[in-house]
Amino acid sequence: MKFKSRFSFSGFLILLILGVSLAAPILSPYDPNAIAVGEPFAGPSGKHWFGTDDLGRDLLSRILYGGRITILIAISATAIALIIGTLWGLTAGVRRGWIDEFLMRTADATMAIPQILFALVSISAVGASVISLPIVVGILLSPTTARMARSAVVTELASDYVVAATASGIKRSRLIISEVMPNIAPQLLVQLSINAAAAVMLEATLSFIGLGIQPPNASWGTLMLQGYAKIWNTYWFVFFPAAAVTITILAFNAYGERIRVSMDSRRSSI
Amino acid sequence: MGKFLLRRATSSLIVLSMSVVLVFMSIRILPGDPVLAKLGAATEVTPAALKALREEAGLNRPLLVQLFSWINRALNGDLGVSYFSQFPVTRLVAERIPVTLELTFFIILIAVVFSLILAPLSTLKPGSIVDRVIGYFTSLGLSIPGFVIGIIFILIFSLQLQWLPSRGYVPLSQSVGDNLRLMILPSITGGLTATPYLVRYLRASMLEIKQSPFVRTAEGKGLSNWRILFRHILPNSLVPTLTMLGLIVGYTLSGVVVIEYMFGLPGIGSLAIESSFKRDYVVIQGVALTIISFFILTTFLFDVLCGLVDPRLRLTKEQKSEV
Numbered sequence: 097m098k099f100k101s102r103f104s105f106s107g108f109l110i111l112l113i114l115g116v117s118l119a120a121p122i123l124s125p126y127d128p129n130a131i132a133v134g135e136p137f138a139g140p141s142g143k144h145w146f147g148t149d150d151l152g153r154d155l156l157s158r159i160l161y162g163g164r165i166t167i168l169i170a171i172s173a174t175a176i177a178l179i180i181g182t183l184w185g186l187t188a189g190v191r192r193g194w195i196d197e198f199l200m201r202t203a204d205a206t207m208a209i210p211q212i213l214f215a216l217v218s219i220s221a222v223g224a225s226v227i228s229l230p231i232v233v234g235i236l237l238s239p240t241t242a243r244m245a246r247s248a249v250v251t252e253l254a255s256d257y258v259v260a261a262t263a264s265g266i267k268r269s270r271l272i273i274s275e276v277m278p279n280i281a282p283q284l285l286v287q288l289s290i291n292a293a294a295a296v297m298l299e300a301t302l303s304f305i306g307l308g309i310q311p312p313n314a315s316w317g318t319l320m321l322q323g324y325a326k327i328w329n330t331y332w333f334v335f336f337p338a339a340a341v342t343i344t345i346l347a348f349n350a351y352g353e354r355i356r357v358s359m360d361s362r363r364s365s366i
Numbered sequence: 367m368g369k370f371l372l373r374r375a376t377s378s379l380i381v382l383s384m385s386v387v388l389v390f391m392s393i394r395i396l397p398g399d400p401v402l403a404k405l406g407a408a409t410e411v412t413p414a415a416l417k418a419l420r421e422e423a424g425l426n427r428p429l430l431v432q433l434f435s436w437i438n439r440a441l442n443g444d445l446g447v448s449y450f451s452q453f454p455v456t457r458l459v460a461e462r463i464p465v466t467l468e469l470t471f472f473i474i475l476i477a478v479v480f481s482l483i484l485a486p487l488s489t490l491k492p493g494s495i496v497d498r499v500i501g502y503f504t505s506l507g508l509s510i511p512g513f514v515i516g517i518i519f520i521l522i523f524s525l526q527l528q529w530l531p532s533r534g535y536v537p538l539s540q541s542v543g544d545n546l547r548l549m550i551l552p553s554i555t556g557g558l559t560a561t562p563y564l565v566r567y568l569r570a571s572m573l574e575i576k577q578s579p580f581v582r583t584a585e586g587k588g589l590s591n592w593r594i595l596f597r598h599i600l601p602n603s604l605v606p607t608l609t610m611l612g613l614i615v616g617y618t619l620s621g622v623v624v625i626e627y628m629f630g631l632p633g634i635g636s637l638a639i640e641s642s643f644k645r646d647y648v649v650i651q652g653v654a655l656t657i658i659s660f661f662i663l664t665t666f667l668f669d670v671l672c673g674l675v676d677p678r679l680r681l682t683k684e685q686k687s688e689v
Contacts, residue, residue, distance in 0.1 A: 218392065301513065305624060
């Protein structure tokens with residue numbers, strides 16, 4: 097077994113994005129919500145690297161702080177989806193029979209409900225916040241996670257070592273927790289990465305249609321909405337948050353892809 | 367074929383009824399009293415009058431009874447009345463659905479045309495520069511939110527070049543030219559969002575078929591690469607892709623919500639967004655039901671289509687293992 101290279105650019109990018117968001121208070125040149133720190137609609141300059149918005153707020157600072165909200169929502173949503181989805185898929189895959197049938201049909205039904213509409217209804221009812229957004233996004237991502245977890249468990253349970261372990265009289269719960277779970281962990285990690293990308297995308301989309309964090313705080317999606325509204329004044333305003341969102345999604349997707357490829361090649365090299 | 371149809375129809379119906387129940391429940395679980403929403407915040411009502419109104423709306427009956435009477439009415443084409451405008455929801459949806467269907471049609475058309483060009487190009491020589499460039503663009507396309515593609519197009523074609531309008535809608539019946547001009551940017555935006563999924567899938571199934579013996583026979587006969595690609599590989603890989611296309615049509619129907627909103631198109635997506643700002647749940651519920659029904663119907667039709675084209679797909683798993 098050999099590794100091509102331990103360094104992964106996408107992994108590095110993810111760490112960088114997380115680090116920069118964490119360090120936003122140190123890195124930001126201005127208070128993100130302070131108005132008129134520069135001329136309104138100024139383009140990028142030495143003083144304001146990313147320019148300023150309609151109220152003369154520094155865009156670099158707003159994007160750094162916006163990243164904290166976006167990343168926080170994405171991470172919590174991913175965690176929620178992982179917990180609900182894994183439990184859902186594990187139960188279906190381990191129990192089988194009608195429980196499996198019922199749980200997987202529910203997953204199909206949930207996936208048939210348009211994501212944006214579900215989010216529209218629930219968020220307009222409870223209001224957008226750093227609590228409600230991750231819950232809604234997390235729920236939306238859990239059926240796909242459940243399907244993945246189920247198929248991984250079903251494949252794993254059919255393998256020889258499980259048969260051997262069962263024959264040795266090991267308890268079912270212990271078998272699942274200490275034998276099967278570690279073996280499906282890489283697949284869960286792939287799903288985790290894809291989910292994080294999807295969460296950033298969903299949060300951005302929801303904010304873009306006005307269901308995001310309310311002003312003066314702003315996530316990247318909210319910044320894009322504001323920038324889009326002022327697109328006739330300056331295109332820098334919408335460009336930087338859009339770039340931040342796209343790069344983040346790209347990094348998470350690429351990282352997931354990378355783990356999957358290394359998993360497949362490892363399997364085929366055995 | 368009859369058995370296959372029956373089996374697919376049953377499973378579609380099960381999924382449909384489960385999602386209908388989910389839609390109904392999710393609206394009921396959420397805070398916000400529909401009667402209060404109907405009255406509006408400004409009106410003062412006595413608790414007795416409120417109770418009478420709730421009884422009139424049937425909100426005091428058991429949840430299951432409400433669910434069944436709601437389904438019964440929905441089956442008869444009555445989706446309720448908008449709290450806000452007092453128009454029947456069916457009428458609101460019917461007025462706006464042509465826009466959504468037209469947009470979806472163009473989006474799928476563009477995605478299919480692009481995929482039929484890009485996927486064969488990248489399978490012609492796997493690993494070549496062309497293949498890798500297409501691969502990079504598909505990865506990028508999967509990571510860019512649809513509305514960001516829309517923003518880029520507006521920046522280029524509306525702001526810089528001033529070739530195309532960025533917002534608005536003219537009905538087909540009024541002026542075909544104006545209608546199509548306004549549809550260009552939203553359709554390309556949606557089309558480019560859907561293309562990467564289709565290209566990936568089509569490329570994978572083409573590569574798989576490239577391995578099969580009949581392709582080697584064709585190569586052995588000395589047919590040109592292009593002929594093998596378009597006459598032998600492509601037609602055979604279209605069948606598995608059909609299922610994927612069905613899913614993409616479904617996802618596009620719900621994905622157009624954002625595109626409609628950003629380009630100012632009055633489809634059911636914009637209707638849902640407008641209603642959510644007014645907390646007009648009945649309308650959102652109606653839109654959700656419409657989209658879900660279309661979604662399940664299209665995936666069902668595409669599955670049946672696949673079964674028609676490829677009889678092997680009509681078998682169940684058990685039957686397959688017997689073959």
